[in-house]
Amino acid sequence: MLKLRWILTLVLAFSSVAKAQYVFEQARSIRSLAMGGVVTPFVQGAEAVFYNPAALSRVKGLDIQLANIGVGYGGMSIEEIQSLQNIDPNDPSTFNQLYGKRLWVGANAKAAVAFPYFGVGYMNDGEVSLELHNPALPQFNTYFRNDATYYLSGAFPLGPIFSFGMTAKRINRWGGDSQELDVTDIAGSSNLSDIGDHFSNKGQGYGMDVALMAELDALVLRPTIALVWQDVGNTAFTKTAGTDAPSHINQNLSLGAGMLLDLPGLDVSLGGEVRHLMEPDIQIGKKLHLGAEVSLPIIDLRAGYNQGYLTYGVGVNLLIFRIDAVSYAEELGVYPGQNADNRYMVGISIDLGFDADFKFTDNNGKKRKVKQRR
Incomplete structure (x- = not known):
């Protein structure tokens, strides 16, 4: 019984329900999330x-x-998580305090190498979400996805202002769809692999991204x-x-614009972005993203507007290390x-940089180089 409670607690702690109107975005950076989801111009x-x-x-x-x-988390408070210790998997009435409450966890790891006009990368991105509903017949609306992408x-360049880019990628996907799991599906599990058996669908796909960018070198x-x-x-x-096979990934056309205000010892970035332009069923308010960043020598302060909600974040640059944090919200409804x-x-993040003369630059040095070359 104790082992089963521990399993259930762990599963719940790694979980928010994936509604039909949840707009999928693969592994956005913490910097982008803090800037309201704006990413392409910055x-x-x-x-x-x-x-x-x-x-x-x-x-x-x-x-x-x-x-x-x-790593990311959303949903239950610490007190609510602690209350999970009172759950008896054989007595559904003990689940009452969980009805209608969501838990979500996400994690990603990535690495990349970039040269002028060429780059390679790898990303492993996953999320799990869960919500208990239907008191008459308790079920967990559960979503699981793990993508390993190369x-x-x-x-x-297309002249002095424009540049064009393309990315080819191979994605190995596990899951990617929601399922209804009965209480017995979880209570009858002796380990986490038994629960994972409910998400046995795996697939491999090949995709392409294309991009066009224009930059003006103003004063x-x-x-x-x-x-x-x-x-x-x-x-x-x-x-x-x-x-x-797992469900396909919808194409996503995004238009972003931003500007950098270059001041001595201070950079201010302001921008906006409209995403999913080719999906008319998504309400326009869920496509809109606005964001700002104030960059000081060591600290970056960020704020934004994502799908109708304010976002906040901070970044700290320590030589080759960068630490980022964000508080944001995702809209799971229609509007x-x-x-x-x-x-x-x-x-x-651990970042290494070398300029054109192969001189080492840390994170703060990279920001200065960006200012010099743009």
Whole structure:
């Protein structure tokens, strides 16, 4: 009984329900989440491989993201998690305090190497969500997804202002769909692998991203416009295990614009982005993202507006290490303000950079180089 309680507690602690109107985005960076979800105009260094291949034109030396690890959580309070110890899997009435409450956990790890106009990367991204509902017949609406993705990116200039980029990627997906699990499905499990058997579908797919970016090298305000088309034509999967192939990834056309205010000892970035332009069934308020960042020599302060909710975040640069944190919300309903899911993420990144003369630059040095070359 004690072992079973521990299993249930662990499963719940790694869990928020995935509603039909949840807008899927693969492994957005913590910086982007803190800036309201704005990413395409502000991509830096090796991150271009994942989010905007045209931004590889900004790389002037060698940029290595040796490791970037992030974990996120949303849902129950600490007190509610502690109350899980009172659950008896053989007595559904003990689940009453959990009805209608969501738990979510997400984690990702990535690494990338970028040269001028070329980059490669790897990302492992996953999330689990869960909500107990239907008191007459208790069930857990459960979502599980894990993607392991390999990236190969390239870019080339189109005159002094424009650049074009492309990314080819291979995705190994496990899960990716919601399932209703009975209480007995969880209570009858002796270990976590038994629960994982309910998500046995796996598949492999190949996708493509394309991007077009324009940058103006003004004196103080430096504007950028980026058009990024991810998963062109949708990315479908071929079944490799289980009964069915995972659901395809919808294509995502995004238009972003931003500007950098370059001041002595201070950078201010302001921008906006509209995502999922090719999906008319998504309400416009859920497509809109606005964000800002104030960069000081060591600390970055961020805020934004994501799907109708304010976001806040901070980044700390310590030589080759960068620590980021964010508080944000995802809209699980049809329109902004209907069904917010508050989430928190923290992450750490190890970044190495070398300029065109192969001189080492730390994270603060990289920011100065970005200012000098733009």
